Amino acid sequence: MIIQYGQALSNYLYDVFVAKFDFWLAFGLVAQLFFTARFLVQWIASERAGNSVVPMAFWFCSMGGGLMTLVYGVVKREPVIILGQALATIIYVRNIMLIIKNRGRASKTLDR
Template sequence: MIIQYGQALSDYLYDVFVAKFDFWLAFGLVAQLFFTARFLVQWIASERAGNSVVPMAFWFCSMGGGLMTLTYGIAKREPIIILGQGLATVIYLRNIMLIWKNRGKGSQTLDR
């Protein structure tokens, strides 16, 4: 029984990641990695500062990864991705605008 589940999982993963591999799958994977990198950026900045901070690079990774994921969603006609990333991208852009606007006023975001 466990062997059957293992084989079914193996077949599924092969089908999803190997048999259907194309440009858009590679693009989507890179987009997701770029988006996920923002957490690594935030963690490293927080460790360096000794407290929880959100560096400017976090917002740029969010924006870049979000736009790439939105592009993927549009290309693949995925309404959930389009709605989620469309709204999120507006929020990322607004945060970047607020940081630039308040740059000299002691913003809570690091300029790294």
């Protein structure tokens, strides 16, 4: 019984990651790695600061990985990915805009 499940899992993994491997699968995997890197960036920044922080690089990794994942979803015609990443990417871009806007205000305050 266990051997049958092991063989079925092996067949599934082979089918998903080897038999169907193409440019778009590689692109999607890179997109997911880029997106996941944001957590590593945030963790390192928080460790350096000694408290929880969300650095600008977190938002750029979110936006880049999100856009790449959105492209992947569009090409693969995956509505779940398209809907999720389209909305999320808008949020990432808006956060970057707010950070830039507030940095501009902070520098103007310091100039006075």
